[in-house]
Amino acid sequence: MIPKIRSGIAGFDNLTGGLPENTMTLVYGPPKTGKSIFCYQFLRQSVEEGDLCTYLMTDYSLSQLEQQMMAFNWFIHDYISNKRLYVIDTASGSVGAIQKETRNMMVSFPQNPTDIASKLIQQLQSVYQQAQRFRSILDSSTTLFAFNSPILIIRVLKSYTMRIKMAGGTGLITYTEGSVEPQIETMLKATVDNIIHLDGEELTIEAMAGLKHEKASYRISDEGIVVQ
Amino acid sequence: MVTDAECKRKTYIPMLDELLGGGMPAGTSILFTAMPGVTSEVFGYQIIAERMRNETDVCFIYTNTRTPVEIEHVFQRYGWDLRSFLDSDQAFFIDSISPMMGMPAIGKYSIDDFRESEKTITNAISDIAGGVAVIEDISTLLDSIGVDPTFDLIERLNKEARSNDVNMIYMFTRWNYEKVMLDRLSDIVDCEIKLFSVEEKVIYRQVFAITKSNWIKTSGAKIFFEVLEPGGVRIFIPKLLVTGPYNAGKTTFTKAIAPDTVSVERQTFELFPTTVGLDIGHIDYKGFSADVFGTPGQERFDLLLEPLGREAIGTFIVIDSTKPETFVRAKEMIRMCRTEAIPKVIIANKQDLPNALSPDEIKKRMALWEDVPIVPVSAANRQGLDEALDILFSLIYRI
Numbered sequence: 001m002i003p004k005i006r007s008g009i010a011g012f013d014n015l016t017g018g019l020p021e022n023t024m025t026l027v028y029g030p031p032k033t034g035k036s037i038f039c040y041q042f043l044r045q046s047v048e049e050g051d052l053c054t055y056l057m058t059d060y061s062l063s064q065l066e067q068q069m070m071a072f073n074w075f076i077h078d079y080i081s082n083k084r085l086y087v088i089d090t091a092s093g094s095v096g097a098i099q100k101e102t103r104n105m106m107v108s109f110p111q112n113p114t115d116i117a118s119k120l121i122q123q124l125q126s127v128y129q130q131a132q133r134f135r136s137i138l139d140s141s142t143t144l145f146a147f148n149s150p151i152l153i154i155r156v157l158k159s160y161t162m163r164i165k166m167a168g169g170t171g172l173i174t175y176t177e178g179s180v181e182p183q184i185e186t187m188l189k190a191t192v193d194n195i196i197h198l199d200g201e202e203l204t205i206e207a208m209a210g211l212k213h214e215k216a217s218y219r220i221s222d223e224g225i226v227v228q
Numbered sequence: 229m230v231t232d233a234e235c236k237r238k239t240y241i242p243m244l245d246e247l248l249g250g251g252m253p254a255g256t257s258i259l260f261t262a263m264p265g266v267t268s269e270v271f272g273y274q275i276i277a278e279r280m281r282n283e284t285d286v287c288f289i290y291t292n293t294r295t296p297v298e299i300e301h302v303f304q305r306y307g308w309d310l311r312s313f314l315d316s317d318q319a320f321f322i323d324s325i326s327p328m329m330g331m332p333a334i335g336k337y338s339i340d341d342f343r344e345s346e347k348t349i350t351n352a353i354s355d356i357a358g359g360v361a362v363i364e365d366i367s368t369l370l371d372s373i374g375v376d377p378t379f380d381l382i383e384r385l386n387k388e389a390r391s392n393d394v395n396m397i398y399m400f401t402r403w404n405y406e407k408v409m410l411d412r413l414s415d416i417v418d419c420e421i422k423l424f425s426v427e428e429k430v431i432y433r434q435v436f437a438i439t440k441s442n443w444i445k446t447s448g449a450k451i452f453f454e455v456l457e458p459g460g461v462r463i464f465i466p467k468l469l470v471t472g473p474y475n476a477g478k479t480t481f482t483k484a485i486a487p488d489t490v491s492v493e494r495q496t497f498e499l500f501p502t503t504v505g506l507d508i509g510h511i512d513y514k515g516f517s518a519d520v521f522g523t524p525g526q527e528r529f530d531l532l533l534e535p536l537g538r539e540a541i542g543t544f545i546v547i548d549s550t551k552p553e554t555f556v557r558a559k560e561m562i563r564m565c566r567t568e569a570i571p572k573v574i575i576a577n578k579q580d581l582p583n584a585l586s587p588d589e590i591k592k593r594m595a596l597w598e599d600v601p602i603v604p605v606s607a608a609n610r611q612g613l614d615e616a617l618d619i620l621f622s623l624i625y626r627i
Contacts, residue, residue: 111325112293114268114365114401121265121431128430147329152371155403159264167430 002210005135005170008045009038011227012203015216019194020209021133021170024161026189028175029198034220035174038198039139040069041224042172047079052127052134054086054120054169056160058110058143061092072224080104086123088116090143110147113156120160124167136164136171141188142179150184157191203227237360237395240278241271242463243451244436248419249444254358256418256443257386257396259366261410264401266423266434267455270306272362272397273299274460277308279360280318286359287313288352290322292342292368296334307458322352342373346381350388357392361385364399366413375409383416418442426452426466426541426624428570433466433541435625448515450625452541466518467539468620470507471561472546473554474525477577481546481607482507482522485617489520506532513617516625518542525561533564542624543572544616549584549604555594571623573601575616580606 004018019025027038036059046053057065062080069076079085083104090110101107103126106119127134138160144153157173164171175188177197189195195206198218203225205214218227236250239258245251252258262268276287289299299321303310313319321335324342336355337348353361363385369378382398389396398417402410414420420440425431437450452464470482483489486509507522521536523529537543547558562572574594576587585593587602601619605612 109294109298111329114262114264114293114367117264117401118267121425124430125432149368149371152367152403155367155371155405156264158404163265163430 006045006049007038008041008043008048009225009227011216011218012225015214015227016205016208016211019170022165022168023193023209024165024171024173024191025194025196025208026173026175026192027196027198028177030177030200033198033200034218034225035176035198036068036139037072037220037224038196039137039172039174040065040072040074042135042137043076043085044069044074044224046135047074047076047084050084052084052086052131054088054123054127054134054136054164056088056090056116056120056136056138058090058138058140061089062087062105064091072222074224086127088119088123090116110143113144113148113152117156117159117163120163124163124169127169128167131168133168133170136169138171138173140174140176142174142176145175145180145184150180151187154184154187154191157188161191237279237283239275240282241274241461242453244421244438247438247444247447247449247451248441252395252419253443254393254395255390257382257389257398258419258421259398259400259413259417260421260423261400261402261414262423263425264403265431266425268399268401268423269294269302269364270455270460271421271423271436272364272399273303273306273308275397276319276360276362277303277306277310277460280313281308284318286318286356287361288320288322288336288356288359289362289364290324290345290349290352291364292324292328292372293365295325295329295331296321296323305457306460308460320352322348342369343377345369346384349381349385353385353388353392353394356394358394360395360397361389362397362399366398366400367403367405370405370409375412379412379416382413386416386418414440424625426571428623432570433464450516466541467536468511468518468520469536469540469543470520470522470546471533471543472525472575472577473548473551473557473561476525476546476548476551476554476558477607478522478525478546479507481544481575481577481605482509482520484607484610484613485509485513486511486520489522491522511617514621516621525557530564533561537564537570540570542570542620544575544620545572545600546575546577546607547590549576549578549590550581552585552590552593555590559594559596571620573603573616573620573623575605575607575612576602577605577607579604579612580609 003021005021006013006018027035088106090108108116194208197204203218216227238245238251260271279285300310322337323333323335324339326333327340422439423436426433435450438446452466454464470478489507489509491507492505509520603616
């Protein structure tokens with residue numbers, strides 16, 4: 001029996017039993033198919049269960065994340081002020097906003113994976129001292145690919161995945177389909193344990209331990225992703 | 229007479245100059261190879277910040293990972309003033325990142341295309357004769373322009389640097405590259421310094437070691453460091469913890485591996501003299517230097533364990549092989565020291581006694597949740613000590 005954790009999407013958890021614990025999952029698909037919303041729901045479940053969560057955000061700042069989640073009536077303010085969330089924000093970094101950093105709120109730069117890795121390690125040290133299991137989100141790897149040589153980012157994501165899993169985490173990485181060469185996409189898929197594809201109507205589990213190729217239809221409502 | 233050390237140019241990285249015999253000869257190249265996650269940029273920045281301040285060197289930074297504005301900010305965090313050196317032209321940038329990000333380049337030189345780096349950097353080297361150049365990051369070049377062009381570039385830059393007495397400092401993040409390539413990279417520089425980590429599930433401490441040098445024999449010394457803001461690279465004296473149940477022979481073991489150990493103790497008038505304070509010693513073993521802390525075993529001192537465990541980089545858990553009833557307590561102490569996250573070795577002590585259990589038997593009885601090596605030792609007879617040290621250090625220094 002593979003230990004699973006809840007994704008935060010009820011229909012998905014009914015279908016699969018949840019995400020296998022201590023694995024890395026790729027959530028990918030065309031733009032606007034709900035990849036980030038998948039992440040918000042995963043984070044919301046982390047809030048619900050009192051897990052710690054690391055969040056590498058490349059397209060929005062922490063306050064934007066808070067606002068986007070508020071639109072679904074999901075509130076993370078207390079979770080943030082209780083220092084349960086560990087953020088590395090490369091979105092603010094890329095526009096040159098320099099702000100004061102804390103262990104929970106770090107700023108990095110999409111074109112500097114060396115710096116991202118060193119900040120991630122500092123956060124994982126803190127997380128590991130508090131909990132043997134936690135969640136992690138990387139939304140989105142697409143931005144990292146855009147700012148760097150794609151093969152370098154494959155190396156970075158391998159190292160990222162290894163670090164998260166060694167420290168006991170269960171993670172999500174998002175990626176916009178078609179934004180890199182097919183060959184790189186294949187390497188990306190080989191980096192993770194589970195693969196979920198979203199196309200706007202159908203959610204396909206392309207790979208997950210102990211599961212066959214599962215498909216289910218879904219829609220995005222004001223309660224997030226609803227899997228039928 | 230000029231001594232050898234006076235010809236060398238100091239890096240101003242603590243301990244590094246001692247290990248390099250005074251510093252770097254003029255015109256040589258140093259490659260800092262960092263494992264992902266280890267703080268590396270500070271080494272290059274510290275060398276030029278200190279040399280500009282103390283030796284009035286002229287320096288430049290070639291960057292393809294941080295914009296000049298960010299670099300200035302990083303210098304500020306470490307407490308080094310880059311701005312006034314930029315203003316007086318004692319320092320300048322080769323900005324290879326801003327154009328790529330669609331921003332206006334800042335600095336004396338800029339590069340729009342990595343493939344055209346060579347001419348620009350070569351010119352910059354001749355501008356700073358006798359100075360230091362920092363090139364970051366080699367991994368970005370390798371994955372953008374390819375392995376052979378990157379190596380060609382480095383070799384040509386080194387040649388130019390030699391004829392201008394310029395020291396080249398290359399920063400390189402070692403993602404999962406092939407070993408053959410890493411060896412080739414090491415071959416084309418005069419000196420390589422590896423930055424790596426001590427870890428067990430998470431990175432715990434950072435270490436540097438000179439793995440190659442053309443001008444001095446490398447000693448294999450591994451130097452623990454931490455990075456302060458402000459302050460930069462500082463040496464960290466690592467601590468080894470010796471813990472275990474009451475009367476397992478921790479003090480005997482500590483004194484056996486660290487002969488100058490002082491027992492901060494008060495003898496108790498019990499059946500056995502026991503440590504109620506700490507045993508504190510120092511060990512120098514195969515290039516490794518550490519303080520050794522022996523803890524008391526009685527439960528009333530458990531409060532001491534956590535702070536000691538937090539500081540430690542490795543732990544010996546000493547048990548009395550003739551007393552299986554104390555093994556539960558040993559496991560409890562492992563937990564209390566929070567040593568789950570650091571490398572550890574179980575010392576099956578008192579193997580000289582006739583009723584001592586074998587390591588296999590102990591492993592079974594302890595029912596450990598993970599694979600912790602168990603080494604048979606007789607601390608009283610100094611047997612098994614080297615093996616215990618070798619195993620712990622090999623766990624600590626897994627690269």
